Amino acid sequence: MRYTQLFGKTSKTISADADSINAKLLTQGGFIQKEISGVYNYLPLGLRVLTKIQNIVREEMNKIGGQEILMPAMTQEESWKTTNRNSMDVLFHLKGQGDTDLVLNPTHEEVVTPLAQKYTFSYRDLPFAVYQIQNKFRNEARAKSGLMRGREFNMKDLYSFHTDEADLNRYYEIVKKAYFEIYKRIGLGDITVLAFASGGAFSQFSHEFQTINKNGEDTIYLCKKCNVAINKEIIDTQKTCPECGNDKLETIKATEVGNIFKLRTKFSHAFNFYYSDKGGQDKIVEMGCYGFGPSRVMGTIAEIFNDDKGLIWPESVAPYQIHLIGLDLFDEDIKKQAEDLYQKLLDKNIEVLFDDRIDVAAGAKFADADLIGIPTRLVISKRSLQNGGVERKKRNESQSEIIAFDKIIL
């Protein structure tokens, strides 16, 4: 993509409402633009990052047998009455024609449970797991600036269905591993830990994935031996590490980047979701649910990988792999060589953002590249050509080096 054609430009000015690091950096870098509080537009650069995160999540869900479906944002309020959740304060209510009561789903147990029920008759239909990647709505009283806590936000939600608790427990551990694989792939692996949280009415614990972040809104108590934490909400009842009993826990700021629950039979009871077992007896279905917010995780990555000049994307989720900067482009020969290089990179299927602006100074181009945060910067200029090639610099390093043309393809 040519920078001169790219929709959405960088901005040095910080909008007044950018009270969070991710909103500030992502807006300045030209990734997102606020629509209203807690609701954002994704510009081309931002959508590329979001899509990359979604695709990594999709691959890992497919690997553990998750089948992708797509449920709607809108449903009848009646389904939420069935589970006694229709008075949840984050539920958006609206009226359909004919005065029908509708809601926007902030989560999909009320949709997926009756849907799964339609195709589940006997033990032979179990277990299975379905997931979707879709936008959810929460009527947040105080939506946070940026992508961390939105009113409209992107979620991957996986739901699993089982004949009994043992099988739910088995699959729950498989999902846990898949989640750690996702965090590893998107660059958060080393700083993301499993945290025990409240299990609600039916389980002792649920689990969160917490990414250590000095600006995070959560407080967790970390056992350094097990690399396992306890969420603040249960620290009064669970004062020691649930795995080793260690009572020397470290208080750390973190951001929640995923949560998984054993729903057990809470929703299958509400919808009378039974299956016929091997002996022909009706048994209740056991359920698990597993949430991961691609948009929230994009915000988290932005909060963690940055410096005072801008963003520093991990390779796997960067909008482009290469930020190619052409300097001295008023010189026709240099321009031709820059264009040739751009074309060669495209031909090799390398994702390149090409700063082809002629009338912008080198300093401004470097500043824009730093704001955007693409992992590798290549500069082609009169000087680089005199030195025998192209100047390469990693966004997270300060030294650049000259690379000969025939060695550029990484």
Add this chain to the structure above:
Amino acid sequence: MRYTQLFGKTSKTISADADSINAKLLTQGGFIQKEISGVYNYLPLGLRVLTKIQNIVREEMNKIGGQEILMPAMTQEESWKTTNRNSMDVLFHLKGQGDTDLVLNPTHEEVVTPLAQKYTFSYRDLPFAVYQIQNKFRNEARAKSGLMRGREFNMKDLYSFHTDEADLNRYYEIVKKAYFEIYKRIGLGDITVLAFASGGAFSQFSHEFQTINKNGEDTIYLCKKCNVAINKEIIDTQKTCPECGNDKLETIKATEVGNIFKLRTKFSHAFNFYYSDKGGQDKIVEMGCYGFGPSRVMGTIAEIFNDDKGLIWPESVAPYQIHLIGLDLFDEDIKKQAEDLYQKLLDKNIEVLFDDRIDVAAGAKFADADLIGIPTRLVISKRSLQNGGVERKKRNESQSEIIAFDKIIL
């Protein structure tokens, strides 16, 4: 994918509300499941079809320089007051915390115009085109059953921005060509025509793409010389072919599968969207918008490509390319050969649905394959092996043929 594991099964029973052909066939085939009137769940098979249509549209939009963005479903009612469209009866209204007035966007001029404005300053920023593939909401009084007219539905909407009318006209013709390329690729090319429709306040005409469909809800008047039609709504003012003046027009039933508008300056006026021209003068921005509903088009394809046994998907949008049916699978040797073949097809990256059910009769498996409508059926059975291979039948042909194992890869 193994049929025994696939979420969402075929059904012989027709649900009472399936008053349209597409709802009936897509529900029976296990593609969609109704949530509420005009709102559908996409099961794995259905999501595969929808995604294929979306990806074809995406490729064609990218080819004509469209840049993909993602705008939210939700915005403030204020933006709709700016354009005097806040009393549109299909607009869903809802209240945010703090009693703020919000709406769900049924189209995105009210979002994209101020968004584009933020990044457009001078003639050098023009022209450009952005699009999104996203779910929209319309509070339809009478939502149609199936995917044809929903309350929540998928749309691709492209918006273009220009310095003047001539440039808008130039790009409008480029989009028109891209649309025909899309219809060609998804199998509707031969039966889709351009229809002239009302241009609203600012243009003489807008254009619809109408697919000839004996069950279609629209009536068009077709000039067979030019393969161009007139929509019923303007036939009183435009009685002859706008291209050749022919007054012998054929009355035909059709389904609208896309529409494009020259918005001209309607929305740029409302939002005061000006740019600075070469001479430094402020000029108003000219706009075009181009809609295509992947979910509606999926419904249209289902309405057109079927027989009394079920769906018949065009190759390019079929959920899988091959429906592999194993018969006599209680025989361990046949089972092994069927499993080997399934694995070989997967290894070749062929999309295959494998009916691996052991206890289901051949007739029921064939009936399910017909309902689902995958283009090519392969049957591996005791008989086919005795005959030296696998029985291949196209869904739209009645004859099958025996194919030797080494010639199966198509």
